Every structure is written in C-alpha cells, then in structure tokens.
Amino acid sequence: MHHVGYLLTEGFQVMGLATQAVFEYANKVAGHEFYRLHNYSVGGGELASSLGMRVTTAKAAATASIDTWVVCGVGNPLESPASAEECAFLQRAAKKARRIAGICTGGFVLAEAGLLARRRATTHWAFARAMQERFPDIQVEDDRIYIVDGPLWTSAGMTAGLDLALAMVGKDLGEEAARSVARKLVMHQHRAGGQSQHSEMLELAPKTDRIQDALNYARRNLKRALTVEELAEQANLSARQFTRVFTSETGQSPAKAIEGLRLEAARLMIEQSRHPLEVVARETGFRDRRHMREVFLRGFGVAPQSMRREGRA
Known part of the structure; x- marks a missing residue:
C-alpha cells in the first residue's frame, strides 16, 4: 500500500485537494486500495481553506510511514510564507519519503525548506518570477505543467495538479492505468509535464x-x-x-x-x-x-x- 500525506496550512486552496480524486479512482482502476490518503498539518486539528471550507487534519509527524507528501498551495505565497515548523518538518520528512510534491504555490513551501535548491521546478505562472527572484538557486521553468526532478515534483497552478497526480499514477501503476483514470474523471487529455501552462x-x-x-x-x-x-x-x-x-x-x-x-x-x-x-x-x-x-x-x-x-x- 502506498500512503499519500497531504500537508495543509491555514488558507490552503481547495483545488489542491481535488487531486485526491485521482488517487481515489486509481484505486478503482487497480481493483484494490493501492493508495491510502491522509490529511496533515503541522499542528493538527481543523483548518479553513481560502474558501472557508474546514478540514480536519492529523498532526504531522516525520515518523509517519508516508511514501508521498503533497504540499498544497495558498492563494498568495508572498503574503503567507511557510512557517519555520513546516520547513523543519519537510526537511525531516524528505529523508524518509519516496517523493515530495508541491501543488501550485506549494512549491514555495518546498523552496523555503531548501528542498528545491539546484533543482528544476515550476509553479503558478503568476508567481514564477517571484520564485526565481526569491530563490535564485532554483531553475524555475515558468511555462511547464509540472516538473519532476528526482524525488521533487512541482506543478503549475490549479488543474495542473491533476496532471501531476496522474503522472504519479502512471509511474506507480502504469500509463494505461493513468489513461483509464483520466477517462473516468472526464479529463480532456492527460497532459505531459513539458506542456505549456498557457493555451x-x-x-x-x-x-x-x-x-x-x-x-x-x-x-x-x-x-x-x-x-x-x-x-x-x-x-x-x-x-x-x-x-x-x-x-x-x-x-x-x-x-x-x-x-x-x-x-x-x-x-x-x-x-x-x-x-x-x-x-x-x-x-x-x-x-x-x-x-x-x-x-x-x-x-x-x-x-x-x-x-x-x-x-x-
């Protein structure tokens, strides 16, 4: 079983949680519970999304047996930077997890934790320049749907997180499984990571x-x-x-x-x-x-x- 932990902060964007549907339907395609999902935050308890929807989270622990960590973004990462506790947690978690992903502006949290140093990454196009200026040791590619650099995965904004999650399913269960999930979710296409953010x-x-x-x-x-x-x-x-x-x-x-x-x-x-x-x-x-x-x-x-x-x- 592959455990996926979502790391949330106050004001997280609900669209980040939409990627959980990809793993839900991957289980249906696989015919068994290949993925098990968990919602975490540094302090645990209830958190409110940017929309006001409340989600109950468990307290994040670096000792948790999480294979993939997914960090959800917030509306404006420049106004709501990652806390020292979040950064410290991710630094510890990165030593055990198979991979860590930043959805949309969640990439800023990975950057604050120092995990993207000397790596390729992307984020929502509206914040790509700010990421590059703030973290000059990151090779920010502002026109990509998602980027995989070793164990670090980052995606562009909003729906690009779905493409990143589908890519994970493709890597874990095979491309045919990923295509089947995309069809079940009525996604127009399974976009490759190198595709432009702009249409x-x-x-x-x-x-x-x-x-x-x-x-x-x-x-x-x-x-x-x-x-x-x-x-x-x-x-x-x-x-x-x-x-x-x-x-x-x-x-x-x-x-x-x-x-x-x-x-x-x-x-x-x-x-x-x-x-x-x-x-x-x-x-x-x-x-x-x-x-x-x-x-x-x-x-x-x-x-x-x-x-x-x-x-x-």
Missing part, C-alpha cells in the same frame, strides 16, 4: 459565441487549408465583417490566430507522440516540414527537432 485558445479569449464557434471549428479542422471565408461562414458573417470582429475581439488577425493554433497542436504532437515530423506538419495544417520549422523558429525560437530532443531528455 492558445485561452490567450485569444473571444467575447462572443460566434467567434468562439469559428475558433472551435478551426481547431477541429487544422489539417485543412482554412480560409477567412470558411471561418466567416461558421460565424454567419461576411469575410470582411468577420475579420474586423475577430481582430477586435482577440487582438489578432484570423491568419495569425490560426497559425498559433497550428503551432500549439504541432507542439503537443511532438511532445506526446513519436510521429515523424512530416506527419506532424501534415496533420496540423502546415504546407510541409520546412514550413513548420520556419513557423516554430518564429514562434518558439527553436526548431521542432530541438523541441522533440528536449522533451525526450
């Missing part, structure tokens, strides 16, 4: 349904040579009206936005599959491999081959 669709953030519908259509049909006229038809607008409204709502021209969606889709295929680059280019709507390389260099500053090598490393 091109979220960055565009159209204000009306008709532009959103056109973007959804484009994302489903990236393999095709999409024209403004085709997208305008999805929005029930003339091509001229569509271009004006689209640019006003998203801040980008339709052509630029479609290029961004193609880039995002190609990057995900490169990171998560072994398809030849020629296939990636064709499936995501680039003219050929050379055209995809040109757009990658312009958009990411690296070639597709380099991104694939980095992802495998």
Whole structure:
C-alpha cells in the first residue's frame, strides 16, 4: 500500500485537494486500495481553506510511514510564507519519503525548506518570477505543467495538479492505468509535464459565441487549408465583417490566430507522440516540414527537432 500525506496550512486552496480524486479512482482502476490518503498539518486539528471550507487534519509527524507528501498551495505565497515548523518538518520528512510534491504555490513551501535548491521546478505562472527572484538557486521553468526532478515534483497552478497526480499514477501503476483514470474523471487529455501552462485558445479569449464557434471549428479542422471565408461562414458573417470582429475581439488577425493554433497542436504532437515530423506538419495544417520549422523558429525560437530532443531528455 502506498500512503499519500497531504500537508495543509491555514488558507490552503481547495483545488489542491481535488487531486485526491485521482488517487481515489486509481484505486478503482487497480481493483484494490493501492493508495491510502491522509490529511496533515503541522499542528493538527481543523483548518479553513481560502474558501472557508474546514478540514480536519492529523498532526504531522516525520515518523509517519508516508511514501508521498503533497504540499498544497495558498492563494498568495508572498503574503503567507511557510512557517519555520513546516520547513523543519519537510526537511525531516524528505529523508524518509519516496517523493515530495508541491501543488501550485506549494512549491514555495518546498523552496523555503531548501528542498528545491539546484533543482528544476515550476509553479503558478503568476508567481514564477517571484520564485526565481526569491530563490535564485532554483531553475524555475515558468511555462511547464509540472516538473519532476528526482524525488521533487512541482506543478503549475490549479488543474495542473491533476496532471501531476496522474503522472504519479502512471509511474506507480502504469500509463494505461493513468489513461483509464483520466477517462473516468472526464479529463480532456492527460497532459505531459513539458506542456505549456498557457493555451492558445485561452490567450485569444473571444467575447462572443460566434467567434468562439469559428475558433472551435478551426481547431477541429487544422489539417485543412482554412480560409477567412470558411471561418466567416461558421460565424454567419461576411469575410470582411468577420475579420474586423475577430481582430477586435482577440487582438489578432484570423491568419495569425490560426497559425498559433497550428503551432500549439504541432507542439503537443511532438511532445506526446513519436510521429515523424512530416506527419506532424501534415496533420496540423502546415504546407510541409520546412514550413513548420520556419513557423516554430518564429514562434518558439527553436526548431521542432530541438523541441522533440528536449522533451525526450
């Protein structure tokens, strides 16, 4: 049996506890209680989340037989830094546990305890720069869903914790088990750790349904040579009206936005599959491999081959 201990502090974010559902459903997939979950705090007793929900915790003890410690974040780690007691506890616990994870801003607690020194780590994008400035000996990668560096695991904000927990399940029970858990939780996809925290669709953030519908259509049909006229038809607008409204709502021209969606889709295929680059280019709507390389260099500053090598490393 694998024991998972959640270390909570006053004002913890409820989303951190949502990752417990991943382990719950992993037990269902495994057909037995592989994971057993425990909620702890340094002092024990009831704690209130940032939302006001109260959770009963046991007093954390370094002698507890915990295989994985998960440290949940708080809303603003700069205003609520880790206590000396928390840091001391984690330093002791790290000597016995198999791994320790920081969900969202929980990475700051690991950093305060000195556990991330000279390691790679990530956190919520809004606090990544502050982490780097405050802890210059950490290699902060602010555009990653989660990072595993030895026994230290850190995730980006909110839902990225689910991806980190799924990765743990994949490591413990196999990738097929992790995929099964993702399906049961109705997760759109099991995101790899190297994936960006940012989504091109979220960055565009159209204000009306008709532009959103056109973007959804484009994302489903990236393999095709999409024209403004085709997208305008999805929005029930003339091509001229569509271009004006689209640019006003998203801040980008339709052509630029479609290029961004193609880039995002190609990057995900490169990171998560072994398809030849020629296939990636064709499936995501680039003219050929050379055209995809040109757009990658312009958009990411690296070639597709380099991104694939980095992802495998």
